[in-house]
Amino acid sequence: MRYIDKTVVGLTIAFLVLFIADFFMAEWVRFIGLQSLARGAVALGLLVLWRTGLVSFGHALYFGFGAYAAAMLTLIGYHDAFLLVFAGTLAAGVLAYLLGFLLRRYRAIFFALLNMAFSMILYGVIVKTEELGSTDGFSVLTPTFLGYAPQGEAVQTTLFIFTLVFTYIITVGVHLYMKTTLGGMSMAVRENEIRVEYLGYSAEKVIHVKYVFSGLVAGFGGAIMALAIGQVDPDSMANWTVSGEFVFITILSGIGNVGATYIGALVFELIRTYAFEYAPQFWQFILGGSLLAIIMFLPDGIWSLFSRLRRSEKAPSP
Amino acid sequence: MTIVLEVRDLQKTFGAVVAAKDINVTVNEHEIIGIIGANGAGKTTFVNMVTGYLKPTSGQIEFAGRSIMGLPPRDITTLGISRSFQIPQVFLSESVFDNLLMAYAITEATGLGLLSPLLNDARAARVDSHLERYQIAQYRNALASTLPQGVRKLLDIAMAAVSKPTILMLDEPTSGISVEEKFGLMDIIMEALRQDQTTVLFIEHDMEIVERYVSRVLAFYQGEIICDAPTAEALVDPGVREFVIGEEYHRTRTGSENAGENAGENAGENGGGEDA
Structure with missing residues (x-):
């Protein structure tokens, strides 16, 4: 590389800081951090779709599928975090690949709501399945890490580092991918599918690839969430409100940068946590109000704050 | 013949x-x-x-x-067999250069080549010489949506001609x-x-x-x-x-x-x- 990629540098610094901070964080901070990483990963998938011109109101499908796939493995005696997360990610990816053949033919609101329809099918199946605890879900046993079986607080500390490493790899990977031809074709498909076809490539194929990717990372986020909370249940894993949260985070973050999704997810967790703590009757009101404020004052999301700052730095002084 | x-x-x-x-x-x-x-x-x-x-x-x-x-x-x-359109089909929110860069990339990349960087020096040089041939080099960095109709038509045809x-x-x-x-x-x-x-x-x-x-x-x-x-x-x-x-x-x-x-x-x- 002839030049240094600022985003990769930024992500690497954030990775190192969080890595070290993990050993000093208060337990509740780490818990919020874990959830932010998990949800941020899902939002990263939505960001890729968004750049292709598509919004999904149903990615709780893959989030929930990944979470339940990982959790169900613990029921039959597997506890290794690597295996669980890999299985959750892969299961969601395969599902996205299969549904992708249908969904890649739809655009706009039809795409968004068809996703939601599929996610509600999963929700319905889980709620009706008593073996999976129905609406109560079931608890996920403490994971081991390649034979290392941490106890007490060490479980979350290890899980945090485990999650951090994988999200770092995924995020840098997505950032680099966006500079490739296939990554750049997001723009082409969003702007003009006819031209893409007449340049000799299938727009639907491009969308399918992006869709499978978004499914994979959503499954990853779900599996991490299952391990972090130690519990899976349909309402916090597969309900349509969960899908809404992911779209919320994506709007909050903006699609300017891959790192933004984690910041957006963190802001979301903080708003929700504090709103719930200080205004238990009105927390949804506060959440909605902050979304409104973002749309009105920062339509390009939190990330546009950074680019605004950078622009004013560069502006010549009068 | x-x-x-x-x-x-x-x-x-x-x-x-x-x-x-x-x-x-x-x-x-x-x-x-x-x-x-x-x-x-x-x-x-x-x-x-x-x-x-x-x-x-x-x-x-x-x-x-x-x-x-x-x-x-x-x-x-x-x-x-390639074609241009009566109403130019271009990537409106992108620059003229990026439009042609994408046209070259899609034309040239197949299989795993799709995962190689979109922009490289050789490809950028090809895009620039293409811009010269169609005499739209002065609009290189202009957004396609802001182009005069004639230039946008040229861009559309230039994109169709990328694959020779x-x-x-x-x-x-x-x-x-x-x-x-x-x-x-x-x-x-x-x-x-x-x-x-x-x-x-x-x-x-x-x-x-x-x-x-x-x-x-x-x-x-x-x-x-x-x-x-x-x-x-x-x-x-x-x-x-x-x-x-x-x-x-x-x-x-x-x-x-x-x-x-x-x-x-x-x-x-x-x-x-x-x-x-």
Whole structure:
């Protein structure tokens, strides 16, 4: 590389800081951090779709599928975090690949709501399945890490580092991918599918690839969430409100940068946590109000704050 | 001469409407062919069928000796038939450079090559020389949405020509362009395509353009080809003069005794647009 990629540098610094901070964080901070990483990963998938011109109101499908796939493995005696997360990610990816053949033919609101329809099918199946605890879900046993079986607080500390490493790899990977031809074709498909076809490539194929990717990372986020909370249940894993949260985070973050999704997810967790703590009757009101404020004052999301700052730095002084 | 495109008995109906019937055309390598006809005569339908956008009801289309019937546009493009559009199909929110960069990238990358960087020095150099050839280098960093119509048309055609197609079909390259600019625009396009040795078929309403750039004319009327002849011959063909040109618009008024009779039904057909 002839030049240094600022985003990769930024992500690497954030990775190192969080890595070290993990050993000093208060337990509740780490818990919020874990959830932010998990949800941020899902939002990263939505960001890729968004750049292709598509919004999904149903990615709780893959989030929930990944979470339940990982959790169900613990029921039959597997506890290794690597295996669980890999299985959750892969299961969601395969599902996205299969549904992708249908969904890649739809655009706009039809795409968004068809996703939601599929996610509600999963929700319905889980709620009706008593073996999976129905609406109560079931608890996920403490994971081991390649034979290392941490106890007490060490479980979350290890899980945090485990999650951090994988999200770092995924995020840098997505950032680099966006500079490739296939990554750049997001723009082409969003702007003009006819031209893409007449340049000799299938727009639907491009969308399918992006869709499978978004499914994979959503499954990853779900599996991490299952391990972090130690519990899976349909309402916090597969309900349509969960899908809404992911779209919320994506709007909050903006699609300017891959790192933004984690910041957006963190802001979301903080708003929700504090709103719930200080205004238990009105927390949804506060959440909605902050979304409104973002749309009105920062339509390009939190990330546009950074680019605004950078622009004013560069502006010549009068 | 090598035959590159052979169309036999092509037919297209939309319900009871016959958009094309009994179309038989043979195109030789390096020919420059003008497609003329009134609005709704079937010109764009013909282009849409050859490029795979519309599926013919019946007939046969052979390109370089193999049938391309039923193939989607992307496969036909890959084989070597490209097209531009009456309404430019570009990536509006991107710069001219990025538009062509994407065109080059999609054309060049296959398989795992799709995962190589979009922008590299060699490709950027190719894009810049392409910009020079189509004389739009001064708009390199302008957004496609802000371009004047003529430049946007050039960009559209330049993008279609990136793959160095065997055949390039241009759908009304000069529609929406002022009279003063038309010839300059066509000079640029035809010179660039001549260098690539591209066979060109273009739809055109302006007979002056047809006379100047085209060696052979296909005249459409009500879904049929009523005349397929060298330009000079075609433009004096009675059928063409009656149903396509509309006498009073033409400069050389040879044999225009019956002009008045047809003026009414042909008026307004020369300047109008047709949906792609």
